[in-house]
Amino acid sequence: MKQPVIELINVSRKFVSPVGKTVLALKALSLSIQEGEFCAIVGPTGCGKSTTLGMITGISPPSSGVVKVFNREVKSIDPRIGFVFQTDAVFPWKNVLDNVALGPIYRGVNRQLAKEKALHWINLVGLTGFEYHYPHQLSGGMKKRVALAQTFINDPKILLMDEPFSALDVQTRALMQEELLKLCSENKASVVFVTHDIEEALTLADTVVVLSKGPAIVKRTYQVPFTRPRNVIQARHTPEFIELSRNIWEDLRTEVTI
Amino acid sequence: MNPYDQSITAEDIENLKKIRNRKYLIIILRLLFAISFLTAWELSTQLGFLDPFFFSQPSGIYSQLVVWIFEGTSQGPLWQELLVTLEETCIGFLIGSVLGILCGVFLGTNKLASDVFSIYIKIANAIPRIVLGSIFIIMFGLGMGSKIALAVVMVFFVVFGNAFQGVIETDKNLIANAYILGASKRQVTYTVILPSAMSWILASLHVSFGFALVGAVVGEFLGSRHGLGLLISTAQGTFNASGVFAAMVVLAFVALGAEYLISQLEKKLLKWRPAQLGVEVY
Secondary structure (H helix, E strand, O other), X not given: OOOEEEEEEXXXXXXXXXXXXXXXXXXXXXXXXXXOOEEEEEOOOOOOHHHHHHHHHOOOOOOEEEEEEOOEEOOOXXXXXXXXXXXXXOOOOOOHHHHHXXXXXXXXXXXXXXXXXXXXXXXXXXXXXXXXXXXXXOOHHHHHHHHHHHHHOOOOOEEEEEOOOOOOOHHHHHHHHHHHHHHHHXXXXXXXXXXXXXXXHHHHOOEEEEEOOOOEOEEEEEEOOOOOOXXXXXXXXXXXXXXXXXXXXXXXXXXXXX | XXXXXXXXXXXXXXXXXXXXXXXXXXXXXXXXXXXXXXXXHHXXXXXXXXXXXXXXXXXXXHHHHHXXXXXXXXXXXXXXXXXXXXXXXXXXXXXXXXXHHHHHHHHHHOHHHHHHHHHHHHHHHHOOHHXXXXXXXXXXXXXXXXXHHHHHHHHHHHHHHHHHHHHHXXXXXXXXXXXXXXXXXXXHHHHHHHHHHHHHHHHHHHHHHHHHXXXXXXXXXXXXXXXXXXXXXXXXXXXXXXXXXXXXXXXXXXXXXXXXXXXXXXXXXXXXXXXXXXXXXX
């Protein structure tokens, strides 16, 4: 029996607006993610998907309820967590090599060693030859590769991704999805992947969790029947895929209509 | 096509030539403007449209400069006067900008402190700080101290304001990313907040060196034994318009030199920023 690595038990999250009103982003959300599971969270805009990820990292603790990571309540940022942001979160004043080496350097690894490790990861994400380029000299897809290398170099056991590929064009996105699956299969991390793109969720995940509109609760959970390794492009045209995608669409439609 | 292709084609050479020609054209036009302006000024004083007693004239300013450089001023050699003003300016500039950066980063990273002090900083920023010069003369006497203090005050608020803004505008995602990658609070300050605020801080240094110069010169104006400010006030006392303009010319060269140095520093520190992508060739 696999252990849940992430558990959210009855968590809620309140924000206080400048006029003093309490806004409830999440209400009694419960969710658990097993070891090695790839879980995609879809939901209407503003339903608290990003808030959920923030609570797992420990950057924004829940207002009530418990968040557990590896069976311990989250108090601070767990070093086994990696996070890939929606927008560019690579450091524009550092070149690719220094960007990727940053994690180990922050964690006290010797600079020389960190750079060697970084070179290895730059090679894995296919950016060899661009070590000394600055982010502004790279394309959107290449910047995402830097972000992936930067995250994977820390060997995260939990990978949180907040709509990481939403700013990319369709072709680059498909390429990056393949890349991500490849990296994940080597790294054996549990992944929580927030997205608004149902196709993306179905292509990548083992489980798709549909959230209701805010304050969010889990509306339905789908198991994705496709085996691994998957072919990102081919999976899209199977009847199961189309069927699942229609069902999730239906779930979301009732949430987004006002 | 590979944008990193290093081979040079005939078209590249042609383009380079066009870019170079445009550069020359701009230099020539600039020189033409300066020459026509000075000629118009000289002619209108020669022909009696302007009274050289009030407006001076380029030839008068030139001969004043020659006298100052080769025979020295009434207070001593020109370079010594210049050195005094420069020393006051640079010391004031350094102290003011370091203090400004420190306070800006401190208040920028500390929400409570910034909320408490913001009102006082606005007040301090609104009063004409040059008036403090009189107080500094009383406090520190006629020596360098009072000029340096005035330069510091002039510089501090500009650099402080920009450093503060720069820190506040640091991308929240970058900070979160650094924390998740394993950075400590100190590491975040040094590797994320400071570099991110640096473009703001450097932008303020351009303006604030000029302010330091103003502080030093006005300080000398108000009371001193040496410096370009004193030179100006002596010239004013003897109704010597050429002397005032000549001192202005010297100050302009100092400011230009400093501007050049700061631009070099900026280029070095901000080499990660996207350069101008292409030059339009026509």
